[in-house]
Amino acid sequence: MNLLQIPVPGDTAQAIYDTMQQVATAETEAVTMNAFDLALKGGWLMVVLLILLLMTIYVLIERTLVINKESKEDNSFMNRIKDYIHDGKIDAAVALCRNTDTPSARMVEKGISRLGRPTADVMSAIENQGNIEISKLEKGLPVLATSASAAPMVGFLGTVTGMVNAFMSMANAGANVSITTLSAGIYEALVTTVAGLIVGIIALFSYNYLTTRIKGIVNKLEMRVMEFMDILNEPAV
Numbered sequence: 464m465n466l467l468q469i470p471v472p473g474d475t476a477q478a479i480y481d482t483m484q485q486v487a488t489a490e491t492e493a494v495t496m497n498a499f500d501l502a503l504k505g506g507w508l509m510v511v512l513l514i515l516l517l518m519t520i521y522v523l524i525e526r527t528l529v530i531n532k533e534s535k536e537d538n539s540f541m542n543r544i545k546d547y548i549h550d551g552k553i554d555a556a557v558a559l560c561r562n563t564d565t566p567s568a569r570m571v572e573k574g575i576s577r578l579g580r581p582t583a584d585v586m587s588a589i590e591n592q593g594n595i596e597i598s599k600l601e602k603g604l605p606v607l608a609t610s611a612s613a614a615p616m617v618g619f620l621g622t623v624t625g626m627v628n629a630f631m632s633m634a635n636a637g638a639n640v641s642i643t644t645l646s647a648g649i650y651e652a653l654v655t656t657v658a659g660l661i662v663g664i665i666a667l668f669s670y671n672y673l674t675t676r677i678k679g680i681v682n683k684l685e686m687r688v689m690e691f692m693d694i695l696n697e698p699a700v
Contacts, residue, residue, distance in 0.1 A: 508621040508655050515610045515617070516662045522603040523669040530600065530676045533566055534683075541687065544571060545694045553578065566596035566680065567687040574691055585695070589688055596684065600677045607673070610666035618659015625655065 547556035560572035
């Protein structure tokens with residue numbers, strides 16, 4: 464007789480179905496884990512990665528706010544500087560630079576303070592001030608560069624320590640070794656690797672984003688310097 468043709472009572476079929484549902488639910492609950500619990504599986508190295516992530520986010524937000532502030536310019540600024548200089552109102556030009564409070568204004572102010580000296584001295588003073596302004600904008604970028612390179616290395620270290628722990632557990636278990644015995648070390652190895660890569664990618668993209676924004680400001684500063692030098696060299700009308 465074919466076993467598939469044996470009738471199964473309704474209650475028995477329902478019991479089998481309920482049992483299968485309970486097993487499936489138990490398996491789902493066993494593998495379901497929230498992000499916090501998963502992070503705890505990574506061990507103490509996750510603390511290091513968390514610190515790197517917080518530093519990266521802080522620098523990204525802080526530098527973005529600073530760059531947004533420093534990149535704002537008054538489109539009429541250079542025209543007003545030109546009029547003041549040609550009219551001989553040097554004090555008014557200096558006051559305008561101080562009230563504008565932007566990198567280009569501070570560079571122009573430095574150039575105005577050297578009026579009457581050789582052009583090379585004026586240009587040198589402006590370039591020195593420009594270097595100071597750029598260094599202010601680049602503050603914090605070394606932190607992002609460090610996080611971008613260090614985070615994956617920390618994750619790789621977690622991979623190594625996790626595998627060491629897994630093999631130590633396997634050696635201590637002897638003949639009673641099971642996947643549960645190895646799970647803690649494997650979790651540490653995989654979770655730290657993923658976390659390290661995520662933090663490194665965030666830091667790298669943040670670094671490239673801020674670097675691009677700063678280069679844009681530097682290009683604007685160079686244009687303002689050239690405009691200022693043209694103002695000094697052109698005859699007053």
